[in-house]
Amino acid sequence: MEGGKPTIxxxxxxxxxxxxxxxxxxxxxxxxxxxxKRQAHYNKNNL
Known part of the structure; x- marks a missing residue:
């Protein structure tokens, strides 16, 4: 909440x-x- 209003x-x-x-x-x-997500795609064996 900022100034009484919800914010993202x-x-x-x-x-x-x-x-x-x-x-x-x-x-x-x-x-x-x-x-x-990037590492899972490009570096699958090293996670």
Whole structure:
């Protein structure tokens, strides 16, 4: 809420939806959102 009105909060990538895809790399880093989708497509064996 801003000024008594509901607002849509954007994420770090500027999108208006929350990430729904989560992955963990081999070294324990967490990936969320679009980057996860890209990694799942291009780097399938290393997630």
């Amino acid at each position: 909060v954007t994420n770090a990538e500027g999108q208006r939806t929350m990430p729904f895809v989560v992955a963990y790399t081999k070294n324990g880093d967490r990936l969320v959102g679009q980057i996860t």
